[in-house]
Amino acid sequence: MRLYRKEPMIFRKKERTLLDDEIDRALRDLNHHAVSTEDYERTLKRVVVLHEMKMAEKPRTRVSKDVMFTVAGNLLGILMIIRHEFANPINSKAIQLLIKPRI
Numbered sequence: 001m002r003l004y005r006k007e008p009m010i011f012r013k014k015e016r017t018l019l020d021d022e023i024d025r026a027l028r029d030l031n032h033h034a035v036s037t038e039d040y041e042r043t044l045k046r047v048v049v050l051h052e053m054k055m056a057e058k059p060r061t062r063v064s065k066d067v068m069f070t071v072a073g074n075l076l077g078i079l080m081i082i083r084h085e086f087a088n089p090i091n092s093k094a095i096q097l098l099i100k101p102r103i
C-alpha cells in the first residue's frame with residue numbers, strides 16, 4: 001500500500017526526511033492493530049504528534065498571488081510613467097495612480 005502520491009522529479013521539492021520515514025512506519029503499524037485496541041490509540045497519537053512536528057518544520061514563506069499581481073501592476077505603472085516622462089514632464093498626480101500593496 002502506497003502512503004503518498006508519487007510525483008515527477010520536476011515537481012519534487014526536497015528529499016524525504018527521517019521524519020517522513022517515521023510517519024510512514026507509524027501508519028503501516030496502524031494497519032496491524034485493531035481499531036478498538038490500546039495499541040492502535042497509542043500509535044494514532046504518535047502519528048498525530050509526528051504530523052504536527054512535520055507541519056511545524058515547514059517554513060511559511062510563500063507569497064500570495066494577490067501580492068505578486070500588485071507588484072507586477074506597480075512595476076508596469078512605473079515603466080509607463082517613466083516612458084511617458086520622455087515625452088512630457090511628469091505630474092505629481094501620476095504617482096497617485098500606483099496601487100498600494102496590502103500585506
